[in-house]
Every structure is written in structure tokens, then in C-alpha cells.
Amino acid sequence: MSRAKPVLRGLYAVTPDLDDTASLCRMVEASLRGGAALLQYRNKLADSRLRIAQASALLPLCRQYKVPLIINDDLKLCLALDADGVHLGASDGDLQAARARLAPHQLLGASCYDQLELANSAAGAGVDYIAFGACFSSGTKPQAVQASLTLFQTARQAGLPDSVAIGGISLENAAQAIAAGASAIAVIGALWNSADIEHTARQFHQLFTHRAS
Numbered sequence: 001m002s003r004a005k006p007v008l009r010g011l012y013a014v015t016p017d018l019d020d021t022a023s024l025c026r027m028v029e030a031s032l033r034g035g036a037a038l039l040q041y042r043n044k045l046a047d048s049r050l051r052i053a054q055a056s057a058l059l060p061l062c063r064q065y066k067v068p069l070i071i072n073d074d075l076k077l078c079l080a081l082d083a084d085g086v087h088l089g090a091s092d093g094d095l096q097a098a099r100a101r102l103a104p105h106q107l108l109g110a111s112c113y114d115q116l117e118l119a120n121s122a123a124g125a126g127v128d129y130i131a132f133g134a135c136f137s138s139g140t141k142p143q144a145v146q147a148s149l150t151l152f153q154t155a156r157q158a159g160l161p162d163s164v165a166i167g168g169i170s171l172e173n174a175a176q177a178i179a180a181g182a183s184a185i186a187v188i189g190a191l192w193n194s195a196d197i198e199h200t201a202r203q204f205h206q207l208f209t210h211r212a213s
């Protein structure tokens with residue numbers, strides 16, 4: 001049976017660098033209860049054994065909530081687990097080669113930073129979404145380049161794939177990124193550092209359900 005491609009809209013929760021897998025799963029489940037639409041497994045501090053263990057633990061949780069699990073950086077891990085997609089940045093491998101190895105239902109996302117040229121070439125390589133950032137100043141990645149919110153509308157008008165806003169997204173500024181044309185908002189700090197992850201995820205989610213488009 002062929003599997004449909006997930007819709008890319010809403011809160012895109014990106015995991016924190018946690019080595020305690022049980023805590024990670026509890027936090028992720030709270031975000032899923034709150035309505036996270038996509039989950040990215042990203043752990044920049046874990047070795048490959050821990051990454052395999054954590055992604056393997058998150059996959060059944062995501063399946064239970066019918067939320068796609070996207071693996072950051074690691075196409076091989078995505079393929080080994082039959083996860084729902086992979087996110088690649090500029091130094092994480094060739095997008096066209098990744099597209100060729102992924103099944104049609106698996107998502108491919110690409111970081112485009114502040115560069116429309118990268119978005120154009122990512123689109124040519126067959127990505128499902130492009131990500132622009134940092135949209136705001138990011139505590140997680142303070143060195144990230146700043147990306148203008150005008151990129152979202154320009155990308156949309158150029159017929160490029162759906163775009164994700166990342167970098168410093170909070171409950172205070174997320175509506176600006178959505179109004180600018182972002183289909184999804186990728187969040188680390190403002191979600192996982194909040195006192196009530198489920199409630200915070202729900203508030204992000206509601207930013208999408210309370211508007212027409």
C-alpha cells in the first residue's frame with residue numbers, strides 16, 4: 001500500500017540535546033499531546049549508539065500520535081529506521097542523492113539559512129520543504145545568520161516548496177513568521193524550556209487553528 005506524504009503545517013518540534021532517553025520521551029509525548037504536527041530528532045551531543053536508541057524510542061511514540069518523525073543530519077539513520085524523513089543542512093550531504101534514496105512518502109527538508117539561491121537549488125533537488133532562519137535571535141544557535149521574514153513570501157510567490165521558519169521562534173513572535181508565509185514553525189528553546197510543554201505546544205498549535213489559511 002502506498003503511504004501519503006504528511007501535510008507540512010503547524011508546530012515542528014525539534015528535540016533538545018538530552019541524553020536521558022526516558023525524559024526525552026516524556027517531554028516529546030507532552031508536545032505531541034499538545035498538538036505538535038511534526039517532530040525532528042536532533043541531538044548534536046549524542047554518539048551514534050545513543051542516536052539510534054533515542055530515535056528508535058521516539059518512532060513508536062510518533063506513530064501512536066500519527067506525527068511524522070524527521071531525523072536531523074543522518075540519512076542512514078532515517079533509512080535504517082524507516083523514519084518519515086530527514087532534514088539536511090548545507091554540510092549534511094547532497095540533497096539530490098538523498099532524494100534518490102528516500103521512498104516517495106519520506107520527507108526531505110533542507111536548511112536554506114538566509115539564501116533564496118539555496119532554496120531554488122533545494123527545490124530543484126526535489127525537497128519537500130525549505131527552512132529559513134534564524135528568523136529571530138536564537139539562544140540555541142546564537143551564531144546563526146539572521147534571515148529576513150520577507151523570504152517566506154518571496155519563496156511562496158516563486159512557487160517554491162512549503163517553508164519552515166526556525167531560530168528564536170517564541171509564542172510572542174511566531175505569529176509574525178506565520179503571517180509572513182511560513183507553513184510551519186520549528187522550535188527548540190521556547191518549547192522544551194517552558195514550564196508546561198503540553199500547554200506551550202497547544203498554544204503554538206492554536207496559532208495555526210485560529211487563522212483561515
Ligand SMILES: Cc1ncc(COP(=O)(O)OP(=O)(O)O)c(N)n1
Pocket residue numbers: 012014040042044072073087088089090091092109110111131132133164166186
Ligand atoms: C527545520 C530545520 N531547519 C533548519 C535546521 C538547521 O539545520 P543545520 O543547518 O544542518 O544545523 P543543525 O540543526 O544540524 O545544527 C534544522 N535542523 N531543522
Ligand SMILES: Cc1nc(C(=O)O)sc1CCOP(=O)(O)O
Pocket residue numbers: 111113132133134135137138139140141144145166167168169186187188189190
Ligand atoms: C537548529 C537551528 N537552525 C537554525 C537555522 O537558522 O538554520 S536556528 C536553530 C536553533 C533553533 O532553536 P531555537 O528555537 O531554540 O532558537
Ligand SMILES: [Mg+2]
Pocket residue numbers: 072073087088089090092
Ligand atoms: Mg545539520
